[in-house]
Amino acid sequence: MTTAPQARDGAPEPTAGRKEWLALGVLLLPVLLVSMDLTILYFALPTISADLRPTGDQQLWLADIYGFVLAGLLITAGVLGDRIGRRRLLLIGAVVFGLGSLAAAYAGNPETVIVARALQGLGGATLMPSTLALIRNLFHDQTQRRTAVAVWSTGMAAGAALGPVVSGVLLHWFWWGSVFLINVPVMVLLLVLAPVLLPEFRTPAAGRFDLFSAVISLAAVLPVIYGFKKIAVDGIALAPVVSVAVGLAFVPLFVRRQLTNAHPMIDVGLFRGGVFGSAVTANVLASFMLVGYSLFSTQYLQSVLGKSALESALWTLPGTVAVGAAVPLATVLVRTVRPAYIIAGGFTIAALALLLLTRVPVHDGLAVMLIGIIAIAFGVTPVLTLVTELVVGQAPPDRAGSASALLQTGQEFGGALGIAALGALGAAVYRNSAELDAPAGVPAEALDPARETIGGALAASENLPEPAARALVEAAREAFTAEVHGVSWVGAAVMVLAALFSLRALRSVGSDRERAAKAEARQETEAV
Numbered sequence: 165m166t167t168a169p170q171a172r173d174g175a176p177e178p179t180a181g182r183k184e185w186l187a188l189g190v191l192l193l194p195v196l197l198v199s200m201d202l203t204i205l206y207f208a209l210p211t212i213s214a215d216l217r218p219t220g221d222q223q224l225w226l227a228d229i230y231g232f233v234l235a236g237l238l239i240t241a242g243v244l245g246d247r248i249g250r251r252r253l254l255l256i257g258a259v260v261f262g263l264g265s266l267a268a269a270y271a272g273n274p275e276t277v278i279v280a281r282a283l284q285g286l287g288g289a290t291l292m293p294s295t296l297a298l299i300r301n302l303f304h305d306q307t308q309r310r311t312a313v314a315v316w317s318t319g320m321a322a323g324a325a326l327g328p329v330v331s332g333v334l335l336h337w338f339w340w341g342s343v344f345l346i347n348v349p350v351m352v353l354l355l356v357l358a359p360v361l362l363p364e365f366r367t368p369a370a371g372r373f374d375l376f377s378a379v380i381s382l383a384a385v386l387p388v389i390y391g392f393k394k395i396a397v398d399g400i401a402l403a404p405v406v407s408v409a410v411g412l413a414f415v416p417l418f419v420r421r422q423l424t425n426a427h428p429m430i431d432v433g434l435f436r437g438g439v440f441g442s443a444v445t446a447n448v449l450a451s452f453m454l455v456g457y458s459l460f461s462t463q464y465l466q467s468v469l470g471k472s473a474l475e476s477a478l479w480t481l482p483g484t485v486a487v488g489a490a491v492p493l494a495t496v497l498v499r500t501v502r503p504a505y506i507i508a509g510g511f512t513i514a515a516l517a518l519l520l521l522t523r524v525p526v527h528d529g530l531a532v533m534l535i536g537i538i539a540i541a542f543g544v545t546p547v548l549t550l551v552t553e554l555v556v557g558q559a560p561p562d563r564a565g566s567a568s569a570l571l572q573t574g575q576e577f578g579g580a581l582g583i584a585a586l587g588a589l590g591a592a593v594y595r596n597s598a599e600l601d602a603p604a605g606v607p608a609e610a611l612d613p614a615r616e617t618i619g620g621a622l623a624a625s626e627n628l629p630e631p632a633a634r635a636l637v638e639a640a641r642e643a644f645t646a647e648v649h650g651v652s653w654v655g656a657a658v659m660v661l662a663a664l665f666s667l668r669a670l671r672s673v674g675s676d677r678e679r680a681a682k683a684e685a686r687q688e689t690e691a692v
Contacts, residue, residue, distance in 0.1 A: 179305045187302055187361040188312050193354045194258065194291040195316060196323040197347050201284060202231055203327030204343050211340040218274035225278050228393055233285030234292075235576035236386040240378045242293035242569025243429045247373055249366040250301070254294040255358055261287025262351035269341035269348075280344075296568035300556050301365045306679075310498065310553045314491045317549040321541070325484040328477035367563070377429040380418045385573060387411030392584035400588055430570060431563050440567075442669035443554040446507060447571055448578035449662040450547045453514060453655055454540065456582020460590060460648050461537045467618045468641045469530055482534060483541040494546035500677050503550050504670035508663040513543030515659035521652040526645045536652075543659075547666075548575075554673065586651050593650035594618070597643040618644040 205212075205227060213223055245253035264283030271277040299316060303309035334342040391407035398404070422428035435441040465476040490510075497506050517539030524532045552571060559567035595615060613620030614636060621640030625633040674682070 179308060183361060184302045187363075188299065188315060190354065190357045190361050191295045191298060192315065192319045193350050194254070194261070194288075195295055195319040196326075197261070197350055198234075198288040198291055199320045199323030200327040200330065201288065201347070202234075203324050204331045208331050208335060208340050208343045211335060212277065215340065216271070216274045216277065222274040222278065226274065226281065229278055230281045230285045230288070231576070232386070232389060232393070233282050234288045235389045235573060235580070236382055237286060237289035238293060238569040238573045238576070239381045239385070239429065239566070240569075241290040242297070242572075243378075243566045244373065245290070245294050245297060246367045246563065246566055249364050250294045250297050251358060251362045251364045252366075253290050254298070254362070255355060257287045257290030257294065258351045258354045258358070259287075260284075261291060262348050262355075263287075265344045265347035265351070269345040271341075284344075284347075292572055293566075293569040296552070296556060296572070298362060298365070300559070300568075301363060306557060307499070309557065310495050310550075313553040313556060314495045314549050317545065317552060318487055318491050321487045321545055322484055325480060328473070329481065332474040332477060372427060374421075374425055374427060374429055377418065377421050377425065380414055380421060381429065384411050384414035384418050385577075387414075389576065389580050392580035395584040395588060399591055430566055431559075434559060434563070434567065439670065439673055440555060440558045442666075443551040443558070444571055444574045446547060446662065446666050446670070447551045447555070448574045448581075449511075449658065449665070450544045450551070451575045451578030452582035452585075453518075453659060453662075454544045454548075454582075455579030456586040457518075457537075457540065457651070457655055459583055459587060460651055461533060463618065463644065464524070464529070464533055464648055467622060468526065468644055469533075479530070479534060480537065483538050486538045486542040487545045490542045490546045491549050494549055498550065498675060500675050502671065502675050502678070503554065503673050504667050507547050507550055507666040507670060510543040510545075510547040511659045511663035511666060514540045515656045515663065517543065518652045518656035518659060522649045522656070524645065524648055524652075526642050529645075554670075586655065589654060590647040590651045591616070594643050594647040597646040614640060 209223070209227060212218075212226065218226060241253065241257075261284055264280045264285075264287055267283065268277050268280035271280055296313075296316065299309065299312050303312045330346070331343050334346065387407040388411035391404040391411065394401070394404035394407065419432065422430050422432045462476055462480070465471045465479060466473060471479065494506055494510070517536045520532065520539070521536040524536065555567055555571045594617065614624040615621075618640045621636055625636045625640075628636060
């Protein structure tokens with residue numbers, strides 16, 4: 165490492181050299197895979213179901229268990245990394261993730277795949293906070309750290325976008341196990357390179373691990389995530405609402421435990437300055453829209469415009485390109501512009517894009533939809549990057565693991581809430597918009613699934629004669645387009661509120677130039 169000519173607080177700060185940037189490349193390996201595995205089953209699930217014939221409940225667990233375990237264990241894993249060593253936890257996670265991938269690839273029954281996906285989720289929960297916390301240790305200079313976080317965020321977005329595409333390509337040439345097996349050589353490469361390029365860091369005198377706090381955190385996070393996922397699939401019902409309520413009831417108990425424990429999992433003091441908590445909140449709002457709206461854009465491409473799953477995945481790739489352009493731009497702007505203005509600007513761009521999507525037509529709407537989702541990605545992804553850097557920068561180095569885990573848990577919470585809330589709203593709009601009358605000779609109850617979802621309408625149309633089938637599909641597509649319009653209006657309102665919140669809550673954070681000027685003035689004062 166070399167020495168920076170000027171530091172944030174007057175003392176020289178080390179700047180990263182070639183080894184640190186190579187280490188960042190190593191950290192991107194698990195980031196890409198963990199995010200990719202959140203979406204890689206989009207194409208593989210039908211093939212797995214045809215081969216292993218899972219029950220309906222088993223199929224739901226096949227799809228959800230990975231993200232469920234990942235979200236539930238992030239906080240515990242982040243705190244554990246602070247105590248036993250972040251590189252050590254990264255290596256343990258790589259082994260667990262690799263073994264889970266290998267077991268899933270050669271599973272002979274649904275139960276084995278479910279257990280293997282849970283192992284992948286466990287491994288992913290240890291990998292993600294470790295990568296972000298190690299960035300805090302590798303890059304002490306704020307400008308370099310922001311660039312590293314931008315690369316990390318781009319890797320996250322790219323992995324999620326590439327998951328369906330990689331899955332489609334692999335399934336074209338190989339059996340379904342290949343979508344899991346592809347992870348193994350990458351994990352082996354991580355195990356070889358990490359000990360050479362990554363430093364070890366653990367919190368000195370961290371104290372013993374608080375197992376009771378870990379149990380409470382699981383009791384708070386898991387029921388909430390589970391409840392939101394069930395609401396997204398089945399609609400609002402008593403069981404998932406009770407699940408969410410039970411999870412939320414444990415939150416005050418967890419906070420009280422952190423305030424009274426000598427060695428808390430989460431340093432509640434991080435929230436006292438306002439910036440940390442506001443950044444986490446902005447992160448939740450950004451994830452709410454980015455993840456929640458993707459449910460509608462993909463369904464519109466497939467069910468309304470008639471694109472195949474692979475075609476739809478390929479059409480979403482321009483959004484990834486937009487991310488690649490927006491994130492570096494944000495890191496340059498923040499040198500002279502306060503983060504609050506950039507974050508509010510990103511939310512405003514997303515709001516304008518959603519207003520555009522309130523006009524997406526039933527026919528020939530590809531261009532409008534693509535412009536809209538690209539603009540949403542262009543606006544929201546820089547928000548995620550800047551708030552991530554704010555959280556990592558606000559946390560002391562010895563708390564970077566738990567702070568990173570808290571940020572990512574909020575991101576998972578925001579995504580699950582977005583899918584549940586926007587999904588419930590969209591379903592209500594669809595049911596109120598669907599004017600589906602049974603043709604002569606067809607029982608009215610035969611169209612009940614069509615009145616619930618556009619997928620049910622497309623399936624029901626296969627059992628109807630022409631022209632009744634065509635009329636049903638057309639009516640369902642019109643109803644779903646109305647659903648997209650309704651969700652877009654609400655999404656635009658949420659983004660406007662997020663912009664106003666960011667302007668107010670984060671306005672105290674200065675630009676790089678302002679912070680440098682303050683540091684220089686402080687040096688001159690101390691010299692006098």
